[in-house]
Amino acid sequence: MKTIIVACSGALATSMVVASKVDRLLKDHKITATIVECRLTEIEEMRDQVDLIITTTNVYRSYGVPTLHGLPFLSGAGVSRVSDEILSYLT
Numbered sequence: 001m002k003t004i005i006v007a008c009s010g011a012l013a014t015s016m017v018v019a020s021k022v023d024r025l026l027k028d029h030k031i032t033a034t035i036v037e038c039r040l041t042e043i044e045e046m047r048d049q050v051d052l053i054i055t056t057t058n059v060y061r062s063y064g065v066p067t068l069h070g071l072p073f074l075s076g077a078g079v080s081r082v083s084d085e086i087l088s089y090l091t
Contacts, residue, residue, distance in 0.1 A: 001032055001033060001034060002031070002032075002033040002034070002051040002052070002090050003033065003034045003035075003036065003049060003050045003051055003052075004022065004033050004034070004035050004036070004050060004051065004052045004053070004054060004090075005036050005037075005038055005043060005046060005047075005050050005052070005053045005054065006018050006019040006022060006035060006036070006037050006038075006054045006055075006056075006070065007037075007038050007039060007040050007042070007043050007053065007054070007055050007056070008039065008040065008055070008056040008057065009039065009040050009056070009057045010039070012037055012038075012039065014056040014074060015037040015038070015039075015056060016037055017073065017074060018054060018056055018070040018073045018074065019035045019037050021073040022035060022054060022070070022073070022086065023035055025083055025086065025087070026086075026090070029087060029091075031087070031090050031091065033051075033090060036050070040055065040057065040059065043063060044063070047063040047064060047065050050065055051065070051066075051089065051090065052065065052066050052067075052068070052086065052089050052090065053065050053066070053067040053068070054067075054068050054069075054070040054086070055067065055068070055069060055070060056069075056070050056071060056074065057069075057071075066089050068082055068085055068086065068089075069082070070082065
């Protein structure tokens with residue numbers, strides 16, 4: 001089973017919204033995955049246990065794991081592109 005981190009810079013509100021939309025995307029494509037919501041500062045301690053990282057803010061470093069910007073799930077602009085990228089990493 002795949003594991004995905006959805007991280008935001010603050011109090012987890014935006015990561016919860018994005019995680020919910022990613023969960024729906026995965027269910028629509030019959031992909032089983034564990035989605036973990038966290039703060040950006042917590043990624044480092046979990047990065048070795050995940051297959052994909054989705055952030056709600058820009059990240060200017062590499063975690064050694066594919067990392068995507070999840071803002072389109074909040075703004076609505078570019079959702080198809082980032083959805084396709086997520087699916088390509090998990091299938």
